[in-house]
Amino acid sequence: MAGLNDLVDFLDTELNISEIPDYPGALNGLQLENSGKVTKVGAAVDASLPVIEKAVREGVDLLLVHHGMFWQGAQPVTRAHYRKLKLAIDAGMAIYSAHIPLDVHPQWGNNALLAKAVELQDPQPFFPWKGIELGLQGTRGGTLPELTKKLEAVLGSPVHTCPGGDEYVGRVGIITGGAGSEVAAVHASGIDTFITGEGPHWSYTLAEELNINVLYGGHYATETFGVKALTEQLAERFKLQHTLIDHPTGL
Secondary structure, three states, rough: EEEEHHHHHHEEEEEEEOOOOOOOHHOOOEOOOOOOOEEEEEEEEEHHHHHHHHHOOOOOOOOOOOOEOOOOOOOOHHHHHHHHHHHHOOOOOEEEEHHHHHHOOOOOHHHHHHHHHHOEEEEEEEEEEEEEEEEEEEOOEEHHHHHHHHHHHHOOOEEEEEEOOOEEEEEEOEEEEEEEHHHHHHHHHHEEEEEEOOOOOHHHHHHHHHOEEEEOHHHHOOOOOHHHHHHHHHHHHOOEEEEOOOOOOOO
């Protein structure tokens, strides 16, 4: 058993929650507290009703998520929003969210772990956003089909590939999640092959016109790495049980 405040202090410090910018609805940090005791930590991408239901069934009393409960801004506490809050509160489950701070973390971040998994060489921060670098770029030998196969093996799911550029991947950029709409800016930064989660329809046709390869690995699939790694760190450091609450969307 560990104290919730101790866990929150560790997470806030390690993830630099107070300094890293984000979207207003992210509300990074502790979003829902409990009585102050934690025995089992759950990792999940989304703080959705089905995820919270699964977490309660598995006895989780701290749920660590990438997408928190308040993405839609202020909303009435009714229907599904009421049900998931009541479920969590009745079960004594705290919820902690880390969005961009977890994407960009140099050790446990989605970008860093995906870059390592696809064997990106000498990854360096790139893509300025609100005073930080949002992604990683590096080199990797081989062809686009080879990289696609590697990414599919890493993610455990199909990858949608736009072969807009050269057969050889060249300089590779990674921004997990929904960064496909940034394909023009990514291309302008010197990237030959861009790995992201998802993008709008027009990002594919624009990538063809710009002669840049884009691999859409899935928003959910590219953002499971951080919460899993961070939960494992918490479990080891604070001697807790841990589990993954897997609820893929296929997007």
